[in-house]
Amino acid sequence: MIEELRTKARELLTDGTVDCVIGYEIAPRGDVRPVFIYDPAEVDRLVFNSRCDHNLVTYLNRRNKPPKRGAPVPTTGIVVKPCDAKSIQVLLNEHQVDRDKVTIIGVACAGMVDATGAPETRCTHCLQRTPLLYDVLLGDPPESVDAADSFDDIEEFDALPPEERRAFWLRELNRCIRCYACRQACPGCFCDVCESERDDSLWIGIADDIPEKAFFHITRAFHLAGRCVECNACELVCPMGIPLSLLNRKIVEEIEHSMGGFRAGISDEPTPLVTKLTGEEEINEVHK
Amino acid sequence: MKFISKPNLEHWLGILAQERTLVAPVKATVGERPGSAAALPAGKQSCYAIVDGIDEISWGFQRTAMSAREFVFPKSECLFTIETDEQGRKTVRESIDPEERIIFGIRPCDARAIGVLDAVMLQEPADETYRQRRERTWLIGLACNQMWDDCFCTSVGGSPNSREDVDILLTEVEDGYAVDVITDKGQELLVQAVLDEKPDLVLPEPVLNEAFDVPPTDVWIDSFNDVYWERVGDRCLSCRACVYVCPTCRCFDVREETVARPDGTRVTRSIRSWDSCQGANYRMVAGGANPRSKPGQRTRNRFFCKFHYVPVTYDVDVACVGCGRCITACPVHIDISEVLQDMAQKEVV
Numbered sequence: 342m343i344e345e346l347r348t349k350a351r352e353l354l355t356d357g358t359v360d361c362v363i364g365y366e367i368a369p370r371g372d373v374r375p376v377f378i379y380d381p382a383e384v385d386r387l388v389f390n391s392r393c394d395h396n397l398v399t400y401l402n403r404r405n406k407p408p409k410r411g412a413p414v415p416t417t418g419i420v421v422k423p424c425d426a427k428s429i430q431v432l433l434n435e436h437q438v439d440r441d442k443v444t445i446i447g448v449a450c451a452g453m454v455d456a457t458g459a460p461e462t463r464c465t466h467c468l469q470r471t472p473l474l475y476d477v478l479l480g481d482p483p484e485s486v487d488a489a490d491s492f493d494d495i496e497e498f499d500a501l502p503p504e505e506r507r508a509f510w511l512r513e514l515n516r517c518i519r520c521y522a523c524r525q526a527c528p529g530c531f532c533d534v535c536e537s538e539r540d541d542s543l544w545i546g547i548a549d550d551i552p553e554k555a556f557f558h559i560t561r562a563f564h565l566a567g568r569c570v571e572c573n574a575c576e577l578v579c580p581m582g583i584p585l586s587l588l589n590r591k592i593v594e595e596i597e598h599s600m601g602g603f604r605a606g607i608s609d610e611p612t613p614l615v616t617k618l619t620g621e622e623e624i625n626e627v628h629k
Numbered sequence: 630m631k632f633i634s635k636p637n638l639e640h641w642l643g644i645l646a647q648e649r650t651l652v653a654p655v656k657a658t659v660g661e662r663p664g665s666a667a668a669l670p671a672g673k674q675s676c677y678a679i680v681d682g683i684d685e686i687s688w689g690f691q692r693t694a695m696s697a698r699e700f701v702f703p704k705s706e707c708l709f710t711i712e713t714d715e716q717g718r719k720t721v722r723e724s725i726d727p728e729e730r731i732i733f734g735i736r737p738c739d740a741r742a743i744g745v746l747d748a749v750m751l752q753e754p755a756d757e758t759y760r761q762r763r764e765r766t767w768l769i770g771l772a773c774n775q776m777w778d779d780c781f782c783t784s785v786g787g788s789p790n791s792r793e794d795v796d797i798l799l800t801e802v803e804d805g806y807a808v809d810v811i812t813d814k815g816q817e818l819l820v821q822a823v824l825d826e827k828p829d830l831v832l833p834e835p836v837l838n839e840a841f842d843v844p845p846t847d848v849w850i851d852s853f854n855d856v857y858w859e860r861v862g863d864r865c866l867s868c869r870a871c872v873y874v875c876p877t878c879r880c881f882d883v884r885e886e887t888v889a890r891p892d893g894t895r896v897t898r899s900i901r902s903w904d905s906c907q908g909a910n911y912r913m914v915a916g917g918a919n920p921r922s923k924p925g926q927r928t929r930n931r932f933f934c935k936f937h938y939v940p941v942t943y944d945v946d947v948a949c950v951g952c953g954r955c956i957t958a959c960p961v962h963i964d965i966s967e968v969l970q971d972m973a974q975k976e977v978v
Contacts, residue, residue, distance in 0.1 A: 368962040368964060368967075369964060369966075369967045370778075370779075370956075370962070370964065372962045373962075374864060374961050374962035374963075375863075375864045375961050376864065377860065377863040377864065395960075395961065399866070400863075403924075516657075518695070518704070518869075518870075518873045518874075519869070519873075520868050520869040520870040520872075520873050520905075521868050521869060521908070522866060522868035522869075522870050522960050524868075525866035525867055525868040526866055526868070526960060534910075538908065538910060540910070540913075542884055542886050546884070546886045546900065547705065547882055547884050547886070547900055547902040548705040548707075548886075548898075548900050548902060549703075549704035549705035549902060549903070550705070577960070578866070578868070578870075578960030578961075580694070580870040580873075580874060580957075580958040580960070581694065582657075
């Protein structure tokens, strides 16, 4: 499949379909990392394997905002796993990505593994083996695991007494160093100015204290309600090992159970937690 | 060579912990949660923390996830408070009065890093809060018996058993530790310790990683406009992990934050917190102009700061101590050792 990937990337760059292909390469110490390929001669750097766990879609937010006003949005080819494709769908639903500027190189995915070779937890409850959205699909989709997500992990955590859960979160969030890697890695976090980084400290101050850290993480989880696709990028990049996905999955579960089985990124339906205008609303007299 | 047995060392640390605040390496508290299989990688399993007793100390620790920087330069601190009463009268209260602290088990790289902070923060006019805290801090170093996976201290002028910037350096030997007293401040602490004299004590040679050449201070500026930095910046997420785990970074932000109370009084706290050159608003100025708006410009800044800006501005040869934490912490594997080797090989035009 890697040869197909390189051939496709070479083709897209050579015929001018895209300015850049965002994919994965092997870093000098053997880790997999994101790579931006501009030159067809460099496509051999591209790889795909079960350690390609970064969600590259976060980079589309950046490329979608050209540094100079009025400058054209560059065209991008991007390697996309099934979870990442859901991120693109969320961005499309929220008018953040120009579909015409993006060539989606979908890859069939058997799930990612962690550094020890064990399947990543999020992949064990992911049903998609083929991206729902792609322009070209590479690889043979493995057999799909046909089992619904049971949310066992969330139920187990919910069963703990409230004071234990509280103690757990205070301890975990206290380790946060406010590096914002979780937010930066998240395709769904695309605000120009995050509420936690306003110069006026209107919502969140700059102190390294639990209230500030907890407020940031809980608010971020709320802002991702109905938008989180469970790619787990936030948790994977956390330098302090905070189990952030537990917050997000709790909300995923709440929404699935209370809003007719809604899951983010599988249709062009935006999160049910935002107001959707139908075009038939009457503008209030006051605002005329 | 002076020697202290393990029981005597523990006894001595116990006495020190009663008299002053003791900071020591401890095992990182990682919540075990349902559905989580992954343990923290070796580089994140321990951290420095204030300990109540010596039984909290983690003896077999490697490099800690965060450096000891926060104990001389806290992640955030309140510089002063202003209380405003119902009549609008204001009372200003300074809140800097640091306690006496001993950092036990600081690794030689982290101690050298405090040397870098000293050069920057204590250059006249000195940063007063830093100076007070630093003067009341003792550093008891613990030599590394090996370099860990991402370490490269020997490439930037350090070594796993460097004596620089510690008050006392301990080296693990059979049944105890060799004690190297370096400063008078260190001698003062050792008064309460039971030491032995072992003239024929041989210190172990640490296991080293292969060193590489680091480009000299003056060549960096030629690469300022090189597209190389844009390429490194492409993958950079513009998070702050590298900066916050770095033992020599010292950028900060100061803000006055006011809380109004229901009874009509207010309290304003002047808070200083770590800041980072990697965040998008790092160089934002009044009017919204931002000369470091691209990630690559900010990535470049981090490397230039360590190897060019600080060395040409302060009395420091190089502002990176090779602890390798930024390599471990970077979510997208931007690797300072790779950048240094790329720069060394670069034919600058």
